[in-house]
Every structure is written in C-alpha cells, then in structure tokens.
Amino acid sequence: MWPGLAGRLSHVLVGCHPRRWRERYGEEMLDVLDQHHPTARTVASLAASVLSTHVDPACRTEVLSLSRLRRAARFAAAIAAGLVLTFGLLGYAAWRERWQLSGAGGVGGVAFASGQRLLVSAVGGAGQDSMDTVWDITDPARPRQLSAFQGGEPTVLSPDGRIVATVSYDGAPVLWNLADPRRPARIAVMQTGGTAPLWGEAYSPDGQILAVAYTDRIFLWDVANAARSRLSGSLAAPVTSAGEASFTPQDITFSPDGRILASVTGTGQVTVWNVSDPARAARIATLTGARDYVQAISLSPRGTLLAGRAGRGVGDGRGRGAHDQPDDREDDQHDDIGERARAGVDLMAVRGDRGQLPAVVEPVQQPRDLSISATVPLPRAAVNSAAVPFASTPAAMPWPILTV
Amino acid sequence: MAGLRGNFHGLGRFADPSLLILTSLSDGPKHGYAIMTDVAAFSGVRMEPGTLYGALSRLERRGWVRPLATAERRRPYEITAAGQEILAGQVATMQQIVQVVRLRTAMAWGP
Numbered sequence: 001m002w003p004g005l006a007g008r009l010s011h012v013l014v015g016c017h018p019r020r021w022r023e024r025y026g027e028e029m030l031d032v033l034d035q036h037h038p039t040a041r042t043v044a045s046l047a048a049s050v051l052s053t054h055v056d057p058a059c060r061t062e063v064l065s066l067s068r069l070r071r072a073a074r075f076a077a078a079i080a081a082g083l084v085l086t087f088g089l090l091g092y093a094a095w096r097e098r099w100q101l102s103g104a105g106g107v108g109g110v111a112f113a114s115g116q117r118l119l120v121s122a123v124g125g126a127g128q129d130s131m132d133t134v135w136d137i138t139d140p141a142r143p144r145q146l147s148a149f150q151g152g153e154p155t156v157l158s159p160d161g162r163i164v165a166t167v168s169y170d171g172a173p174v175l176w177n178l179a180d181p182r183r184p185a186r187i188a189v190m191q192t193g194g195t196a197p198l199w200g201e202a203y204s205p206d207g208q209i210l211a212v213a214y215t216d217r218i219f220l221w222d223v224a225n226a227a228r229s230r231l232s233g234s235l236a237a238p239v240t241s242a243g244e245a246s247f248t249p250q251d252i253t254f255s256p257d258g259r260i261l262a263s264v265t266g267t268g269q270v271t272v273w274n275v276s277d278p279a280r281a282a283r284i285a286t287l288t289g290a291r292d293y294v295q296a297i298s299l300s301p302r303g304t305l306l307a308g309r310a311g312r313g314v315g316d317g318r319g320r321g322a323h324d325q326p327d328d329r330e331d332d333q334h335d336d337i338g339e340r341a342r343a344g345v346d347l348m349a350v351r352g353d354r355g356q357l358p359a360v361v362e363p364v365q366q367p368r369d370l371s372i373s374a375t376v377p378l379p380r381a382a383v384n385s386a387a388v389p390f391a392s393t394p395a396a397m398p399w400p401i402l403t404v
Numbered sequence: 405m406a407g408l409r410g411n412f413h414g415l416g417r418f419a420d421p422s423l424l425i426l427t428s429l430s431d432g433p434k435h436g437y438a439i440m441t442d443v444a445a446f447s448g449v450r451m452e453p454g455t456l457y458g459a460l461s462r463l464e465r466r467g468w469v470r471p472l473a474t475a476e477r478r479r480p481y482e483i484t485a486a487g488q489e490i491l492a493g494q495v496a497t498m499q500q501i502v503q504v505v506r507l508r509t510a511m512a513w514g515p
Contacts, residue, residue: 010453025457031477032436032453045454052458058465 006038009082013046016075018059040087047079111154116161118181119143120154132166134181149184151176155201156210163187163226165201165210173201173212175226187226192219199249204258209278213252213263215239220278233278240266251297260284262297270297412494421451421459426468426483426491433472433482436460463487 014029015022036042053059054072111120119135132151136144152168161178168174168189175187196214203210203223209232210221220233239249249264254275261281265271270287412419428434428442439460440451460481463469468487472480483491 013454021461025461027474027477028436028479029453029457032440032456035437036440036453041450042452042454045452047454049454049458059461 006040006043007033009043010038010046013043013050013079016050016079017053021053021059040090043086044083047083050079051076111157111164111166116157116159118146118157118161118164118178120157120164120178122153132164132176132184134164134178134184136181146181147184149176151184151186156203158203158223159205159207163207163223165203167198167201171198173198173210173221175210175223175229177226188229190219190221190229190231192231200252200263202252202254202261204254204275205256206258209254209258209275211252211254211261211263211275213237213249215249218252218261218263218273220275220281222278233275233281235261235273235275235281235283237263237265237271240269253297264297412490415459415462418455418459418462421449421455422463422468423491423494424449424451425456425459425463426487426494429469429481429483430488430491433480435475435478435480437478439481 010033011030014026014033017026033042054075110122112118117136117138119137120132121135122132131148132154133148134146136146138144151164151174152166154164154166156165157163157178158165164176164178164184166174166176173190175190177185177187190210190212192212192214194214194217196216198212198214200213201210202213208222208224210223210229212219212221214237216236216238218235218237219231220235221229222232223229249266252261252263254261259274259276261273261275263271263273265286272284272287273281274284275281412422415422424443424447425439427446428439434442436453436456440453440456443449443451460469464471464481466486468484468490469481470484472482
C-alpha cells in the first residue's frame with residue numbers, strides 16, 4: 001500500500017475509536033504513527049483495534065442502543081468494504097503485473113512451435129525480474145493467458161508442444177512440462193559442467209533430441225524421456241567473431257528430417273552437421289558467405305534449402321555464388337523464389353526484424369558444395385526471435401500469428 | 405505452576421504482545437514507540453500501534469503497567485510490582501518448558 005494512503009487511513013482510524021479511548025490514548029497513538037512508517041499491516045491493526053474497542057464495555061461511554069448498534073454495524077461494514085476494495089485493487093495490480101504481456105524490461109524471449117496452440121514468452125526485465133507467461137494462441141487474435149512461472153528465458157517448445165526448454169537465470173538448460181499448461185512444472189535441469197555461456201536450444205522435429213548450444217560446444221541431449229535426459233553427443237562449435245568483441249550467435253535449427261543440424265557459429269558464419277546418429281555427429285560444412293551477422297537460419301521442409309538472415313540492409317547477406325543484383329531489384333529476387341515455389345521447391349521462411357531485409361539461401365542437396373544462391377526480401381511483419389514457420393508460397397507465411 | 409498462558413488468561417490475542425511489552429518495560433519506563441522498537445530489536449516482532457495500545461490498555465486495567473506523566477504527546481509506561489510478579493511467573497514457566505524440551509531432545513536426538 002502506498003505509504004501516504006496508509007498514513008492517512010491510520011490517522012482516520014485513530015479518530016474512529018470510542019471517545020473514551022481517544023481521550024486516553026488518541027494523542028499517544030498519533031505520536032507513534034508520526035514516528036512509525038504506516039503500512040497495510042498498520043491499517044489492518046488499527047481497524048481491528050477500532051472494532052474491538054467498540055465492542056469492549058470498558059471503552060464505551062454511552063448506553064448501548066439499537067441505533068448505536070446499527071451505526072456501529074454500518075461503520076464496520078464500511079471499514080470492511082474499504083479494506084476489501086483496497087486489498088482487491090492491490091491484488092489486481094499484482095495480478096496484472098504478473099500477467100502483463102510486455103513489461104518495462106520488454107519481451108525477453110519467445111518459444112513457439114508451428115502448429116501448436118501454445119506460446120511462451122518472458123516479460124518484465126532481466127534476470128529474476130522476468131516472468132514466463134504461457135499463452136493459448138488457438139485464436140491468434142485473442143491470445144489467452146494460461147499461467148506464469150519463473151523459469152528464465154524460454155527458447156523453444158517441443159514439437160508436440162508439451163515441453164518448453166528455457167535457459168535458467170544461472171545459464172543452465174531447463175525443461176518445463178506444459179502437458180497441463182495451467183500448471184507448468186520443472187522436469188529436468190541439464191548440466192554439463194562447462195562454463196561457456198549458453199546461447200540457444202533447438203528440438204529435433206521428432207522431439208527426441210534437444211541441441212543445447214554454448215559458445216564452445218553444442219550438446220545433443222536425448223530427451224525422449226525428458227525426466228531422464230541423457231547426453232548422447234556433442235559437437236565442437238567454437239564461436240568465431242570477426243572484429244566483434246562479444247558476438248553472440250542467434251540461431252540453431254534441425255532439418256525437418258532431423259538428420260542435419262545447422263547453427264550460426266560466428267559473424268556471417270553458419271556450420272552444418274550430420275546428426276543422423278547423435279553419438280557420431282560430424283561437421284559437414286561451414287558457410288562463410290554472409291559478410292554480416294546471420295541472425296536467423298532455417299532449413300526448408302525437404303531439407304534442400306538453408307535460409308539465413310543477415311543483419312544489416314539489403315545485400316549484406318550475399319556471399320560466394322550469390323546473384324549480384326542491385327538493391328532496387330528486390331522484387332525480382334522475390335519473384336525468383338516464387339518461381340522456385342511453383343516449380344515444387346519448398347520455400348524457406350526467415351525470421352527477422354520488421355522491414356525488408358535479405359535472406360541468404362543455400363542449396364544443401366550436395367552439402368559439400370554449398371553456396372549462396374539468392375537473397376530475398378523479408379515480409380514486413382516478420383518478427384524477431386520466434387520459431388521459423390514454413391510455407392509453400394510467400395503469401396501463406398503465417399506471420400501475423402507471430403506478431404506478439 | 406500456571407499454564408503457559410495461565411497468567412495471561414483473558415488477554416486473548418493480546419497475550420503474546422503483553423508478554424513482550426512487560427519484558428520491554430522490565431528495564432525501565434518507555435513510551436509507545438520506544439516499546440515497539442525495543443520489542444522489534446530483542447524479539448524481531450514488528451508490533452503495530454493497534455496491537456500495542458490494545459495490549460497496553462489491558463495491562464493497565466490489570467494493574468501490571470502504570471502510565472507516567474505525559475511529556476509532550478508521549479506518555480511513558482512503567483511495569484508495576486504486580487506486573488513484575490506476573491512476568492517472573494511467566495518466565496519461570498517458560499524456563500521449565502525449555503528445560504523439558506532440552507532433556508527430551510537430548511534423550512531422543514543425543515546431546
């Protein structure tokens with residue numbers, strides 16, 4: 001309760017005691033209140049004192065009459081209503097703060113799975129100030145808040161939408177059970193003993209493997225039984241930065257068939273691994289085409305295209321083999337992708353900030369001979385930090401659902 | 405021996421605050437806010453003004469504390485001989501309970 005309001009209420013309540021009481025203790029109580037820092041407890045204590053002294057025969061001076069009883073009852077009802085209203089408003093304010101969609105600290109992370117009805121977002125600032133909120137987005141226009149928990153930064157939902165992987169406040173990967181989304185429950189904390197910062201997580205499409213990416217390695221966890229997760233493989237994936245003192249990768253993803261894992265591993269650099277057998281996972285290639293940050297990558301449904309979004313402006317994402325088209329020919333690039341769709345080639349979808357930003361497309365049918373084949377503009381409504389959806393045509397990309 | 409709350413029978417929810425107030429006044433008179441801060445210091449209990457004066461009025465009625473002359477708006481209270489006797493009895497009861505607890509836990513859990 002606000003100190004000013006509590007102080008004023010306290011002074012009013014001292015004056016509500018019976019006259020005999022006020023004459024004896026009123027000045028002393030006001031003196032104590034002047035030195036005290038009144039709180040909601042002070043108000044509640046004085047309200048109880050008012051009620052008890054009014055029913056205490058030793059404090060009453062007037063003969064008890066029906067009219068006085070009625071007045072006392074009305075007074076008690078008014079006090080009770082005031083307290084209920086005050087605490088109700090405080091409770092509502094706390095509830096709103098807990099459930100808010102975007103707090104002062106902004107959205108710290110979003111986990112979302114295409115085709116699933118749940119979305120988990122972290123809001124309310126950094127560290128332990130943030131709350132993870134579970135949303136039902138069955139109707140994207142009217143998302144419903146189901147629950148909230150303090151689990152760190154959510155990174156990815158399992159393909160069946162029943163588990164969300166988060167990065168805890170102390171940097172460990174944690175699995176939360178969302179089978180009952182109204183009661184999220186922590187399932188497992190997966191420690192590896194390393195000290196490198198954890199920057200990303202990705203589920204294999206069958207939900208059996210969780211890739212946990214640190215700045216030096218990527219660990220492949222067998223999460224078929226989430227409560228008994230076990231380490232099934234690891235990949236050396238040191239993050240390199242070109243002149244950037246503190247580069248942090250942005251994305252890691254599996255191919256739809258789960259056999260290929262692609263991860264940003266440096267400034268303008270993406271590494272692709274064969275993870276068909278997690279215990280014997282091996283690097284296929286490292287792409288270094290983009291000159292700038294690669295913030296998001298994705299593999300098309302058939303695993304034949306790798307798309308990445310580079311960081312700064314049209315054209316920055318081009319590299320070896322890219323069409324050398326001028327910036328004012330974005331529409332032509334878009335048409336090129338459209339033709340691929342019509343020819344039966346799956347489109348990649350790229351996540352990124354609002355605006356027209358380029359994507360880098362890599363055919364990976366022959367993974368040892370990778371090259372950047374095209375850049376395309378992003379839809380204006382693309383959203384940062386959300387799962388990557390796929391579509392057969394640009395118009396079918398479900399961007400609006402991600403505009404959280 | 406009286407029960408743990410035997411001496412304070414009839415004080416209801418003010419029994420525990422009354423014991424703390426008598427303890428606070430045992431080393432000399434204090435006014436209301438000084439009692440609150442002293443109680444918080446030696447027991448960690450944050451007594452609110454409504455509770456403090458509810459208990460003080462009952463102690464005064466029983467003759468266990470006595471108000472002194474008001475200095476400005478502050479009125480000190482001092483413990484009476486009857487109050488000292490009640491407090492001593494209560495402390496003795498509590499000491500006996502503590503002794504029993506020590507003996508029994510030593511037997512059950514070891515020294």
